[in-house]
Amino acid sequence: MAEIVKIDRSGRVVIPKCIRRELGVEKEGQFLLSAHGKNRLLLQKLDVESLAKGLGEELAGKDIDAIVRTVRKEINEKIKARYPDLLP
Numbered sequence: 004m005a006e007i008v009k010i011d012r013s014g015r016v017v018i019p020k021c022i023r024r025e026l027g028v029e030k031e032g033q034f035l036l037s038a039h040g041k042n043r044l045l046l047q048k049l050d051v052e053s054l055a056k057g058l059g060e061e062l063a064g065k066d067i068d069a070i071v072r073t074v075r076k077e078i079n080e081k082i083k084a085r086y087p088d089l090l091p
């Protein structure tokens with residue numbers, strides 16, 4: 004389904020009712036808006052409960068603290084490489 008919409012003076016875009024119904028979009032729903040290429044925008048509905056459930060399932064039985072330590076170490080190494088005087 005596709006609809007032509009306009010941006011108002013405040014930069015807002017209205018999602019047509021037929022599309023909101025089809026996607027189950029409720030008032031004050033959350034979306035991720037990202038640019039793809041020069042002329043394309045992607046608006047993705049965010050379902051926080053589904054994201055949390057998916058993360059919970061994906062991370063079940065894993066050592067989250069170890070993952071965080073690894074990510075922090077990688078970030079610090081990149082910072083040190085790019086800005087050698089910033090971190091001790």
